[in-house]
Amino acid sequence: MQVDLDKPLDDYPDEDPILKELAKKLTIKGSFHSTTVRDLIWWFGAYRRGPLIVDRIAESLAKYKLVVEPDFRTTYVDNYVKVSAKSESSKNPAPVEESAGSDSNFSHFSISQLESANRALITVAPNDPLEKAVSLMLAHDFSQLPVLNNSRSIRGAISWKSIGSKLAVVGKGELVSDFVGDCTVVEHDRAIFEVYDLIYNDEFVVVRAQDKTFSGIVTTSDLADEFRKVSESFLILGEIERNIRRLLDRWNKLPAERICEICNIARFDGFHKLTFGGYLRIMENDEFWSSIPFKLDRKTFVDLMDNIRITRNSVMHFNPDPSSEKELRQMRNFSGLLQKLIGFHQS
Known part of the structure; x- marks a missing residue:
């Protein structure tokens, strides 16, 4: 109930x-x-x-x-x-x-955590006419379709490659079954790192869900999209950290001993050696903030920076869920703010 x-x-x-x-x-x-x-x-x-x-x-x-x-x-x-x-x-x-960045936790990053592995499948049956498969692939911009006997039994897959190969050699065929090629099926709980080579070699794999039905298909294009989402977060965060260090270098008037006290470290060898938490503690400090050359609200700036810190920790621990659009927008906006401050400082 x-x-x-x-x-x-x-x-x-x-x-x-x-x-x-x-x-x-x-x-x-x-x-x-x-x-x-x-x-x-x-x-x-x-x-x-x-x-x-x-x-x-x-x-x-x-x-x-x-x-x-x-x-x-x-x-x-x-x-x-x-x-x-x-x-x-x-x-x-x-x-x-273990922490999410440890090797023991990589096994938790299963292929079922990808969006494409959970997208409703569009399929054809062996006795369907070839025209149906071609029409579906053209309509959805697919390169292949699973060919199912029933919801829990797969015959293979039909693709532009299998169609072209058969027509080039035999020159004819009317049913989907005439053009079926082999395909690789992976279980929903397989670690994604174990199936990279399968996807790259075969160009796609079909994912079998826990109830033995087929839940989705993962292609090389899907993997590329996942890597894009992850890499965008890394690139923006890298830019944010570089610009924070540049601002700290330009704004700082605190002696090394005082920075050690604020960040609770034994020795200060430059801002590039500090953690993101260290950057935040310096920005929060009254002495430091009073010396910056701009009229900014400290609480607003620090809150924005703390949100970036939380997102950064998740990204750097290789969280299996891609950054949300809201997180990406926050990172882009904060990166833009830092760029403006650097530009104002140079003008």
């Missing part, structure tokens, strides 16, 4: 009242609350599954004797999960013992 929340999500100040409400409502046997992973982590004020948020969610679920199935850590962020009361047979996700 589906159980809903009493209020819209935005009306809850944090996760505690949500979990308290669900703990009371989910005492009825067989009851559950359905939500997406994205909304689940939003209860905790997060956009992505960083290591600290994952630990916090697991601890809070245990506190209120709730479980989430399937595992919220490895399920695609826009897929639905069920929150229910913990029973004797229920198992909470194993605690995360």
Whole structure:
């Protein structure tokens, strides 16, 4: 039985009242609350599954004797999960013992966490006419289509390559079955790092979900798009850090000893050796801020910078969820602000 929340999500100040409400409502046997992973982590004020948020969610679920199935850590962020009361047979996700950047956690980055692995498949059957497959590929700008016998049985795939090869050699064919080629099927829980070569060699793989149906297809183009999202975050963050160091170099009038005190370090060898947290502590300092050559609101600037710090920590820990558009916009805007300040300083 589906159980809903009493209020819209935005009306809850944090996760505690949500979990308290669900703990009371989910005492009825067989009851559950359905939500997406994205909304689940939003209860905790997060956009992505960083290591600290994952630990916090697991601890809070245990506190209120709730479980989430399937595992919220490895399920695609826009897929639905069920929150229910913990029973004797229920198992909470194993605690995360390593940081998200450690090798042991790479296994959690499964292929099912990619958007394309969860996109509704467009397929054809072996006895469909070739014209249907061609029309679907042209209409959707696809290079291939899975050929299914039924929802849990795959014959192979038809592609521009398989069609061209058959026509070049045989010169004819009317049904999809005349042009089917082999395809690689990977299970939903396979680590994405294990299937890179398969995707690059075969140009695509078909993903089989936990219920043995086929949940999506991942192509080389999909991988390139994922890498673009990740690399954009790294590039913007790199630019932000470089410009923060440039501003610190230009604005700073504090002696090295005072910087050591502010940042709680034994020795100051330059701003390039400080952590992002160190940059933030200096910007927050009254002595430093009073010496900057611009009329800026310190709280606004520091709050913006702290938001970047939180996003940076998640990105640098190789969080499996790509940066949201909101996070990317925040990073771009803050980078633009720093560029303006540098430009004003030079003019």
